[in-house]
Amino acid sequence: xxxxxxxxxxxxLQKSFKEMISTLPKGNCWGCFxxxxxxxxFWFFSTFLQGALSxxxxxxxxxxxxxxCSSPRTGTAWLKSLTFATITRTLYDDSTTPLLSKxxxxxxxxxxxxxxxxxxxxHLGIPLLATHLPYSLLPRSIIDSGCKLIYICRDPxxxxxxxxxxxxxxxKSQNTQPIQLDEAFELFYEGVSPYGPYWDHVLGYWKASLxxxxxxxxxxxxxxxxxxxxxxxxxxxxxxxxxSSEEQQQWVPExxxxxxxxxxxxxxEVN
Numbered sequence: 569x570x571x572x573x574x575x576x577x578x579x580x581l582q583k584s585f586k587e588m589i590s591t592l593p594k595g596n597c598w599g600c601f602x603x604x605x606x607x608x609x610f611w612f613f614s615t616f617l618q619g620a621l622s623x624x625x626x627x628x629x630x631x632x633x634x635x636x637c638s639s640p641r642t643g644t645a646w647l648k649s650l651t652f653a654t655i656t657r658t659l660y661d662d663s664t665t666p667l668l669s670k671x672x673x674x675x676x677x678x679x680x681x682x683x684x685x686x687x688x689x690x691h692l693g694i695p696l697l698a699t700h701l702p703y704s705l706l707p708r709s710i711i712d713s714g715c716k717l718i719y720i721c722r723d724p725x726x727x728x729x730x731x732x733x734x735x736x737x738x739x740k741s742q743n744t745q746p747i748q749l750d751e752a753f754e755l756f757y758e759g760v761s762p763y764g765p766y767w768d769h770v771l772g773y774w775k776a777s778l779x780x781x782x783x784x785x786x787x788x789x790x791x792x793x794x795x796x797x798x799x800x801x802x803x804x805x806x807x808x809x810x811x812s813s814e815e816q817q818q819w820v821p822e823x824x825x826x827x828x829x830x831x832x833x834x835x836x837e838v839n
Contacts, residue, residue: 633697646830648675654804
């Protein structure tokens with residue numbers, strides 16, 4: 569339990585973050601709940617940036633942690649489902665997995681948003697955590713720890729289309745006017761999008777994967793779609809949870825892919 573002084577220090581830290589964020593350049597919000605603000609070359613919603621700054625200050629990584637990294641709308645939820653099901657395959661079966669009752673973003677929390685949930689997962693032996701942060705803004709503890717990172721990217725035009733529809737759905741849910749397609753395209757092209765510029769986000773992780781291929785696995789969404797079972801086996805081995813010969817004979821990788829398919833997960837009430 570935190571002491572009164574610790575709580576006061578955290579409150580003071582959050583206040584300083586808010587004050588700093590209020591001075592940053594602002595950009596079009598894509599019709600979402602708050603303006604984007606620019607910090608160290610990237611664009612963030614201020615609430616998410618505050619969480620990112622908190623993570624930089626407070627997050628303590630373990631060498632066994634596995635961080636799933638991505639830009640928004642590039643296959644994050646799918647990657648979370650596949651990795652979670654793979655790591656927990658000895659804890660749960662197809663009828664008991666939390667993926668049946670919780671969203672992928674709940675079972676694999678974002679570092680910027682939910683430290684408490686990740687602490688709970690750690691106690692359960694589930695080392696997965698996710699982030700949308702650019703490589704250059706990851707907490708120093710992650711870079712120094714040697715923990716493993718997995719990054720997934722997607723064709724920019726598909727990423728843009730998915731992001732546009734996501735923003736439009738949000739606007740509709742709030743009974744507000746959605747951003748026009750041509751305006752959204754210009755913003756994305758200019759790099760003004762959540763966690764953008766998109767290509768800088770991808771390039772940062774790509775360069776890091778070349779420098780540290782044993783610590784950063786770089787995935788392409790399109791290749792994962794084309795041969796999901798093959799890449800799931802590669803992901804499992806990289807994470808340190810390889811499928812045994814017996815598991816492969818029993819079609820365990822194929823069953824995980826089927827369970828985590830878009831058709832299956834999207835049909836669940838929770839999603």
